[in-house]
Amino acid sequence: MKKIGRNILIGIAVSLVLLKLFGVLNFFNIPSTSNEPNLKLGSHFIGTNLIKPKALDFAYFKFSDSLKGYTIVKRLIALPNDKLECKNGVYFVNDINVDKGLNLRYKYLVDKVFFNTYIKNKFNEDESFLFYENYKIKDSVFVFLDEDFVEKLPIKINRSLQYKSDNLSKDILKRNPNWNESNFGPIVLPKGKYFFSGDNRDNSYDSRYRGFVDEENIKGALLIQF
Structure with missing residues (x-):
């Protein structure tokens, strides 16, 4: 019985290694606060390439800019042919406020x-x-x-918005040099291009600054937390 149990454990371990090797499963430790409060600092997740991420899903990918290399986890905001606009730091996709109800x-x-x-x-x-x-x-x-x-605070407080354009990506600024971090668009995303952003909106280095993500650089969607 002990030998059978050990063989089962070995079989499970080998299966997990093979699944990871072929990208079917990926394991993530969230190392930053850029997706707080919805992906907690230090939390662990399993992702899979068997699921194509939908709008507002968390997905993992590599940016398409010159700094690509690390696998990044962010929320998918807009897909090809979507009309994207940022108004006072709030994202609108096809004229719908997609930030509403996310607890950012x-x-x-x-x-x-x-x-x-x-x-x-x-x-x-x-x-x-x-x-x-x-x-x-x-x-x-x-x-x-x-x-x-x-x-829940007893006094209403307002966001401290950024109105700089220096750090915006060329994907955004080439359309209008007067746009800034808190106000840009509308932009219709080109074919094969995706826009990602962190939920910690004022502390996330995402598509606003690094540009759109090519479809082939999207590796999968987050599946479960453990």
Whole structure:
């Protein structure tokens, strides 16, 4: 019985190795906060190339720019022939707000007293949160917070949006040099091109900056968390 059990374990191990070798299964450890709060820092996932990712799925891929190499995990926002637009930091695809209901993470500028009173304790519970001093406006801090947390605060706070165009990809800027990180489009995605973004919208190096992803560089979709 012991020998049979051992053989079963060996068979399972060999099967997993072969599945990984042929790309059927891939194992991921999330090393950054760029997809917080929906893919947690340090969490583990299994992905597969047997599933073609759909809009708003998390998928893994390699960027098509000169820095390609690492396999990246982001959320698929727009597909070929989709009309993509970013309005005040919110994505619209075919005129539909696709960010609504996702519980994303954004950057806010808040008074330091308010931060210390209502927000700071949250950072002791979750190491993925980030804040830093604002040296231009005294006694204020920039802080990255989840939408569901912000909704529970006693005072409404507004996002701190970026209006720079310096870092935008050529895929975006070549269409209009006056567009910026928070406002661009509409763009109709070309054939074979995909747009990906992290859920930590103001702290994610994604298609806004690195350009569209070629279809052949999409390797699969995330399947389960373990």
